[in-house]
Amino acid sequence: MAIEHTDNVISLHTAHSTYQMMVDETGRLLHLYYGRRSAGVMDYLIPYNDRGFCGNPYDAGNNRTYSLACLPQEYPTFGTGDFRSPALEVVTEDGKSGCDLKVTGVLVENGKYALEGLPAVHADSSEAQTLVVTLEDKNVPIKVELLYGVLPEGDIITRAAKITNTGDTRFYITRAMAVNLDFLTGPWDLLSLYGYQGMERQMQRTPVTFAEQRITSRRGTSSHQANPFAILAAPETNENSGSCYAVEMVYSGGCEILAGRDPYRATRLQAGLSEHLLRYPVDPGKTFVVPEAILSFSATGFSDLSIRLADCIRDHLMRGPYKHKATPILLNSWEGCYFTFDGNKLLALAKEAKEMDLDLLVVDDGWFGKRDDDTSGLGDWVVNEKKLGMPLTSLIDQVHDLGLSFGIWVEPEMVSEDSDLYRAHPDWALVTPGRYPVRGRYQLVLDFSRPEVVDHVYQQLVDVLDQRPVEYLKWDCNRSIADVWSNGTSDQGRVLYDYVLGLYDLLERLGKRYPKMLIETCSGGGGRFDAGMLCYSRQIWCSDNTDAIDRLKIQYGTSFGYPTDAMGAHVSKVPNEQCGRITPIETRAAVAMAGTFGYELDPAKMSEDDRNKVREQAAFRRANEDLIFFGDYVRLSDPYTSSFTAWSNVAKDRSAFLLTAVETGIQFADEPVRYVKLSHLNADALYRCSFDGKVYPGAALMETGIPLPQAKGEYHAFQWRFETVR
Ligand code: GLA
Numbered sequence: 095m096a097i098e099h100t101d102n103v104i105s106l107h108t109a110h111s112t113y114q115m116m117v118d119e120t121g122r123l124l125h126l127y128y129g130r131r132s133a134g135v136m137d138y139l140i141p142y143n144d145r146g147f148c149g150n151p152y153d154a155g156n157n158r159t160y161s162l163a164c165l166p167q168e169y170p171t172f173g174t175g176d177f178r179s180p181a182l183e184v185v186t187e188d189g190k191s192g193c194d195l196k197v198t199g200v201l202v203e204n205g206k207y208a209l210e211g212l213p214a215v216h217a218d219s220s221e222a223q224t225l226v227v228t229l230e231d232k233n234v235p236i237k238v239e240l241l242y243g244v245l246p247e248g249d250i251i252t253r254a255a256k257i258t259n260t261g262d263t264r265f266y267i268t269r270a271m272a273v274n275l276d277f278l279t280g281p282w283d284l285l286s287l288y289g290y291q292g293m294e295r296q297m298q299r300t301p302v303t304f305a306e307q308r309i310t311s312r313r314g315t316s317s318h319q320a321n322p323f324a325i326l327a328a329p330e331t332n333e334n335s336g337s338c339y340a341v342e343m344v345y346s347g348g349c350e351i352l353a354g355r356d357p358y359r360a361t362r363l364q365a366g367l368s369e370h371l372l373r374y375p376v377d378p379g380k381t382f383v384v385p386e387a388i389l390s391f392s393a394t395g396f397s398d399l400s401i402r403l404a405d406c407i408r409d410h411l412m413r414g415p416y417k418h419k420a421t422p423i424l425l426n427s428w429e430g431c432y433f434t435f436d437g438n439k440l441l442a443l444a445k446e447a448k449e450m451d452l453d454l455l456v457v458d459d460g461w462f463g464k465r466d467d468d469t470s471g472l473g474d475w476v477v478n479e480k481k482l483g484m485p486l487t488s489l490i491d492q493v494h495d496l497g498l499s500f501g502i503w504v505e506p507e508m509v510s511e512d513s514d515l516y517r518a519h520p521d522w523a524l525v526t527p528g529r530y531p532v533r534g535r536y537q538l539v540l541d542f543s544r545p546e547v548v549d550h551v552y553q554q555l556v557d558v559l560d561q562r563p564v565e566y567l568k569w570d571c572n573r574s575i576a577d578v579w580s581n582g583t584s585d586q587g588r589v590l591y592d593y594v595l596g597l598y599d600l601l602e603r604l605g606k607r608y609p610k611m612l613i614e615t616c617s618g619g620g621g622r623f624d625a626g627m628l629c630y631s632r633q634i635w636c637s638d639n640t641d642a643i644d645r646l647k648i649q650y651g652t653s654f655g656y657p658t659d660a661m662g663a664h665v666s667k668v669p670n671e672q673c674g675r676i677t678p679i680e681t682r683a684a685v686a687m688a689g690t691f692g693y694e695l696d697p698a699k700m701s702e703d704d705r706n707k708v709r710e711q712a713a714f715r716r717a718n719e720d721l722i723f724f725g726d727y728v729r730l731s732d733p734y735t736s737s738f739t740a741w742s743n744v745a746k747d748r749s750a751f752l753l754t755a756v757e758t759g760i761q762f763a764d765e766p767v768r769y770v771k772l773s774h775l776n777a778d779a780l781y782r783c784s785f786d787g788k789v790y791p792g793a794a795l796m797e798t799g800i801p802l803p804q805a806k807g808e809y810h811a812f813q814w815r816f817e818t819v820r
Contacts, residue, residue: 096222096246097202097223097225097244099202099225104200104225106225107244110130110392110393111130112127112132114128116135120154121196123167125166125167125168126140128275128389129391130391140166141278142160144158145358148164148175149175151194161175163356164358169229169238169271170274170276173191179352182195184265184266184268184376185268193234193236194234198230200226200228201225201226201228202225203223204222204224206222209385212626213386214629215250215344215406216410216411217243223244223246224242225240225242226240227239228240230260235259237257237258237260238257239256239258240253241256241386250388250390250406252389253387253389255383256382256383256384257381257382259379259381263378264376266587268372268587270384272343273341273387274363275341275364276361277360277363279359280302280355282302283302285327286298286309286321287651287652288319288321289620290319291318292638293639294321295321296651297654297734302353304356306352306353309321310348310368310370311368311370314347314348315347315348315575315621315622316345316622317574318619321651322349322365323342323351323654324341324363324365325338325340325341325399326341326363332396333773334395335394338391338399339363340389340391342365342387343387343624344385344387345624345626346624348370349367350364351363351364367591372587388625390403390406400655400729404657404658405657407656408657414611415609416612418723420659421632421659421690422499422565423453423692423693424452424566424664424690425447425450425455425697426456426568427440429664429666430697430699433459433460434466437483444493452498452692452712453499454499454565455493455498455500455501456502458503459505460481462558469512470512472509472510473508473513473515475551476554476557477558490561500565501567505569505570505571506540506569507540507597508540508571509537509540522540522550524578524579525577525579534573534574535573539575539577541582542592542594543583543593544581544582547596552600556607559608565610565611566612567604569614570618571622572618574621575590578590598626601613601631605630612632612633613630613632614632614635614662615627615631615635618638619636620637628660632660633660633661634662636661640665640670641672641673642681642809643675643809645685647734649661649663649685649688658688658689658722659723660689660690663689663690663691663692664692664694665694665695665708666693666694666695667696678810681810684812684813687722688727691715720745721743721744721750721752722752725743726774727743728774730772730773731770737759740754741753742773748776749776750781753800753813754811755802755811761807761810763804763806769798769799771796771798771799772792772799775792775795779820780818780820782817784814789819
């Protein structure tokens with residue numbers, strides 16, 4: 095049984111972890127424990143002390159040792175004497191804030207709960223159990239259902255919440271977290287992923303301090319700046335040892351992850367919605383759903399934590415035709431052509447792609463409306479036949495006739511002021527009345543909180559996609575939301591959340607209508623790389639920065655929280671368009687092969703030699719799909735401190751692995767030899783290397799490592815496959 099409920103104690107067990115809570119004698123839900131799998135009841139951990147200035151709830155009588163300011167809780171609220179960050183804040187229409195929640199029901203079910211309109215981990219009744227703890231306040235008409243999904247095999251616990259108005263007047267939600275985790279002991283480090291367009295998901299590790307730290311996006315999207323993912327780790331934790339907890343939001347709008355120590359040295363970790371402009375009205379009888387967060391714990395370091403999260407996303411979030419399937423190797427037109435192409439140029443790209451043994455041609459931005467640069471055309475999803483010099487159907491047919499699949503780019507959430515859509519419906523853009531809007535890349539954001547706007551865009555896209563089978567759709571979103579004003583509601587505090595529901599609705603409808611289509615999402619590169627999106631799109635463009643060396647850090651950070659086979663990664667030309675760096679094509683391919691793999695350049699400008707190499711690279715990637723798409727991704731060095739970056743894709747049964755190592759600078763002839771230390775191998779196995787044919791013992795590979803060849807020059811890459819020989 096994954097969920098045990100005895101008397102007043104509820105325990106959630108996974109293969110390697112236990113999560114425990116208790117309904118105390120006042121009816122409040124206290125958190126007891128989350129960590130290494132354990133039997134027994136951990137209520138002995140809770141201290142009851144008389145603390146000055148901490149306050150005692152009225153029903154504690156004269157007991158000054160019962161204070162919610164110090165007790166570990168599952169879902170703390172303001173107004174109970176807890177002055178730390180609340181998980182939930184509600185305000186009634188007449189201005190009363192706070193509530194005091196007590197348990198009124200506990201329900202255990204087989205299977206995993208779903209969330210209406212929102213992405214969530216899915217699992218069948220043999221794979222998961224659900225716990226619902228209902229909390230109510232005697233004086234405030236509110237019902238809170240805390241939802242816990244337990245996937246024991248995968249070491250995953252999910253959390254979400256439903257907030258229902260059981261009274262007869264409206265209240266507003268101004269803060270809503272999916273997760274609150276109180277840790278009585280410490281200290282802890284917080285690992286988080288910050289960044290900007292072109293340098294997403296950079297790793298930051300800091301101690302959790304007495305001043306609260308917030309990872310939060312006020313951009314309406316999960317953002318480049320503050321990825322909705324964090325790890326809380328013991329200070330000594332590294333890749334292969336130590337305790338660590340991951341929290342990952344399954345949501346693509348603004349999120350908040352908060353960590354802070356209280357004066358008594360307990361640590362509170364929270365994850366949920368960003369409270370930026372949140373004032374969501376909940377009318378009598380209505381329910382507000384707090385998006386889901388995924389939790390996992392590892393007592394054996396970061397690598398195992400990342401593997402668990404990757405498997406959860408691969409097996410229980412991803413859907414569609416490419417779930418458990420390698421994705422096609424594509425040629426994308428963007429960096430090779432930008433806006434300058436016609437149908438014949440695209441056909442020439444397709445022919446080259448076919449000759450180089452690739453699978454798919456993607457026509458990026460510029461095929462629709464009036465769109466010869468980025469100042470116009472967004473919102474007009476009508477084929478520009480004049481520019482193409484042919485109907486889209488003819489282009490698609492000819493690409494298909496070559497034996498290639500066809501893909502196309504769209505940016506459905508956006509509108510250019512110079513577009514027919516904006517001229518017809520200026521009120522459909524998010525613009526604050528009486529003010530000039532903030533422009534981003536010259537464009538405005540459509541009001542996806544309004545169903546009629548979503549319906550209109552859906553119909554436009556369907557009119558294009560229905561014409562012929564389209565095997566791939568790239569869904570872009572090239573700015574943040576700076577003006578939050580909808581003409582469709584008088585409650586502006588609901589707009590950002592409803593916008594995300596509109597986005598998910600459109601993605602869901604397209605996924606259903608085109609069940610064979612592969613969707614890749616994107617937001618100025620990796621500005622919306624989150625677990626919510628991975629429920630609708632198999633892959634996400636990782637960054638607009640295609641430089642192989644910068645990508646090492648971007649992909650390293652991404653790999654902590656996401657399956658690497660979901661990272662859109664392409665080989666582009668040199669000097670690199672973004673930073674001017676020149677790297678060998680072998681290195682660019684080795685780095686792109688960590689992700690989905692494809693090319694984004696004009697093959698007509700490549701040498702014959704490089705075109706031949708592309709063919710070999712495509713073959714190599716196909717020969718290693720078993721490891722890249724189905725194995726465990728294991729980080730073998732830290733690109734911030736090491737002179738090389740290495741990783742391996744290891745078969746689940748440890749029978750084979752692909753080692754990739756990339757030198758990040760120049761090697762001098764006389765330099766000390768660099769050894770890559772492997773991990774996650776079978777210590778008793780012998781592995782034969784595809785490169786030199788030699789046999790290497792698993793134990794020694796993990797103990798001492800393997801030397802990288804001495805080679806003069808810069809940015810060398812090594813990619814070797816190893817198979818067990820006995
Ligand atoms: C964004 C994407 C790019 C490309 C352009 C097109 O920047 O990240 O890959 O699609 O838009 O305008």
